[in-house]
Amino acid sequence: MRPTSLPEVDYGATSVRPTFSSLPPEVQVACGDAVGSAVVSASPPVGSGFTGAFAGLLHLADGRRVFAKAAGPRMPHVVRGLAAEERILPLIAHLRCPSRLAGAAEVSTADGPWRVLVLDAIDGRQPGAPWSSADADAAATACLEVAAVPSGVAAAVATGTLASDLGGDVEALEALEATAGGTRAWPSDLPPLDGKCLADLAALGLRAERALEGESLVHADTRPDNLLIEPAGTARIVDWNHATLGAPWVDLVALWPLMRHHGVGVHRFAGAPALDGVPEEDIDAFLAILVGYLLCDLDAPPPPGCTPALRRHQLLIAGASTALLAQRRGWVQRAPG
Numbered sequence: 001m002r003p004t005s006l007p008e009v010d011y012g013a014t015s016v017r018p019t020f021s022s023l024p025p026e027v028q029v030a031c032g033d034a035v036g037s038a039v040v041s042a043s044p045p046v047g048s049g050f051t052g053a054f055a056g057l058l059h060l061a062d063g064r065r066v067f068a069k070a071a072g073p074r075m076p077h078v079v080r081g082l083a084a085e086e087r088i089l090p091l092i093a094h095l096r097c098p099s100r101l102a103g104a105a106e107v108s109t110a111d112g113p114w115r116v117l118v119l120d121a122i123d124g125r126q127p128g129a130p131w132s133s134a135d136a137d138a139a140a141t142a143c144l145e146v147a148a149v150p151s152g153v154a155a156a157v158a159t160g161t162l163a164s165d166l167g168g169d170v171e172a173l174e175a176l177e178a179t180a181g182g183t184r185a186w187p188s189d190l191p192p193l194d195g196k197c198l199a200d201l202a203a204l205g206l207r208a209e210r211a212l213e214g215e216s217l218v219h220a221d222t223r224p225d226n227l228l229i230e231p232a233g234t235a236r237i238v239d240w241n242h243a244t245l246g247a248p249w250v251d252l253v254a255l256w257p258l259m260r261h262h263g264v265g266v267h268r269f270a271g272a273p274a275l276d277g278v279p280e281e282d283i284d285a286f287l288a289i290l291v292g293y294l295l296c297d298l299d300a301p302p303p304p305g306c307t308p309a310l311r312r313h314q315l316l317i318a319g320a321s322t323a324l325l326a327q328r329r330g331w332v333q334r335a336p337g
Helices: 025-033 076-092 133-147 151-157 162-167 170-181 195-211 256-261 280-295 309-329
Strands: 039-042 054-060 065-071 101-109 112-120 216-218 227-229 235-237 244-246
Touching: 025 039, 025 054, 025 065, 025 101, 025 112, 065 076, 076 101, 076 112, 076 151, 133 216, 133 227, 133 235, 151 216, 162 195, 162 244, 162 280, 170 195, 170 280, 195 280, 195 309, 256 309, 280 309
Parallel strands: none
Antiparallel strands: 039 054, 054 065, 065 112, 101 112, 216 244, 227 235
16 A cells, blocks of 8 residues: 655755855855856845755856856865765766766865765756656666676775665664564654564565665765756666665666555566565665665654754655555555544
């Protein structure tokens, strides 16, 4: 059954970002200096993402449009993410799916150091409002392109492994175990699962570390606001600060819960090369550990610099992932309340 109580998330309106004109003057100048042309105007910042860092389209004196991101000392996690993208994007510039790096800079201001990242602008729109079959197929093609990156390139890009970082995530595993054991409440906003289903969920989580092993490049954060559908119907994957190594099917399967929630049959991807020979239990194990990861801190305030929409996103994807698992494993879910 499809849970109808899950909160829908408008992934185009999950953040409140500063305008370009409100950034420190040194940062404004650095955005133009990084690409060799002054900024003459700026579009309103984007509403997507879950931080309050700057992100928006800039218009340059030489007629170009670029997409700039900037963050300062109050958002150290965003600064680290921009540094990661600055390193990663040149290594995967041959791919059609990411943005290309146009320039970058570290800027000293009265508030402390800022980091600026300037990318080639992409004409496109987000998918998933709701997902359509055409957009799902385009996203799948982009995910499979990433999965096909040569192992040598993947190894140069990644600094960790998904098997360790997610599959072996102690807090996620403990959340599943505690929920199965009755010492942690299943979220009241999600359709309930009986004890047998919760035990199955926890057991699947224990399989995840082995299931996620691999040497393929994994974006590791595929969601609607990290995808752009171009006018030609092709998809690009953006925001590469979480890239890692893992099983080649993960980026695609990570999109399945919300696709299914919006009525797209994910069986359409059964013949994807990255899924050839993959045990169904491995896919279920990934979905299970994803649920455990999303349950962590679900009721806590968002981290500093992040918006409340982050928790709504967690609840939506946790519920949609559980519903997909229920369908795949024959679990029975009742309506909440």
